[in-house]
Amino acid sequence: MQRQFASAQASAGISIASRHVEAGTYRLPRAHHYRIMVHASVATRTYCNDAGRYFVRRAGDIDFVPAGQEGGFEAETSFDTMEVRLSSAMLEGVASEVGSSAAARRFDTRHLLRDVRIEHLVRVLENDDNASSPSGALFAESVGVALAVRLLALDGLEIDRTVRLSDVQLKRVLEYVDAHLHEPLTIDTLSRVANASSSHLRTWFKAATGMTVHRYVLRRRVERARSLILGGDLSTSEVAYLTGFAHQSHLAHWMRREIGQTPRGLRRTR
Incomplete structure (x- = not known):
């Protein structure tokens, strides 16, 4: 670029x-x-x-x-x-x-x-x-x-003051997601972290990041899984567990969708 x-x-x-x-x-x-x-x-x-x-x-x-x-x-x-x-x-x-x-x-x-x-x-x-x-x-x-x-x-200038997540709220949500990728992450849980209603979190999070909460969590899980696969000797099932995926196939499915590669393919290029 x-x-x-x-x-x-x-x-x-x-x-x-x-x-x-x-x-x-x-x-x-x-x-x-x-x-x-x-x-x-x-x-x-x-x-x-x-x-x-x-x-x-x-x-x-x-x-x-x-x-x-x-x-x-x-x-x-x-x-x-x-x-x-x-x-x-x-x-x-x-x-x-x-x-x-x-x-x-x-x-x-x-x-x-x-x-x-x-x-x-x-x-x-x-x-x-x-x-x-x-x-x-x-x-x-x-x-x-x-x-x-x-x-x-x-x-x-009349600066755009549309109601949205504050920097502090967004930072709390992003940091919580990164620290709890191995756990179930629900809208209710994250709305409590942000101190906002579930409906407002859905709207404000997408306005702030350009993606839904669900897609952001998936992307961060895939990024973490990719890092673990390239940086260590963990098995695919261990990586899936540590990044919150239900099983190896679930991990492979979302890795293929998000980055165009599977765990096996990544290991071959390592």
Whole structure:
């Protein structure tokens, strides 16, 4: 997924790249351009050194780093992000047009913004860049102008406050699932962990992670089983037991569906 910034769009003062970032330190050094990052992975747990606390980044969360400032965080797992670079000249030109010439110099680094318009504009730019015949600099410039106008109103943005699981609630659920994969995990149990009703957990969990609770638990069980098979000498029945599957066939069925491999196939490639 790692791609270079598009030259046609860069000539218009705006460029975009889709990035796959491995777990660890994600650092954005000081630059002459403005950067907008739209998170494209589900439930990535990160640690912010500046704030001194953990955050859970969800798909659609936005990080904004103005020109001359730096940003970054520590990610516990790999993740995907869309990064837009907006030139200072473009943003300051738009600011002058709308009568806010000083606004571009008052930006601060912002994390975990939720704004439907910014997310939509970034995805429009990404889709055009992915097309075999992108619309070129004129289209990219129009998207850049729209982004600049939205960013100039950043302090007054109505952030999406749709009711959802808090970072603390989601973290509790994710950690509980990982610690109890070998046990039965029901909606009722997890709703008590999250301190939410069963119906709300179903809705909010899918909104936060992009998948149902059931599918998330299955995926984590398969990931754990894959790790155990590749990293040790446990039998398939032992792996099935330790990851909450009823029997070997049950494990093999879901491994084939989730990762396209069976325990036997994995052992052959080890």
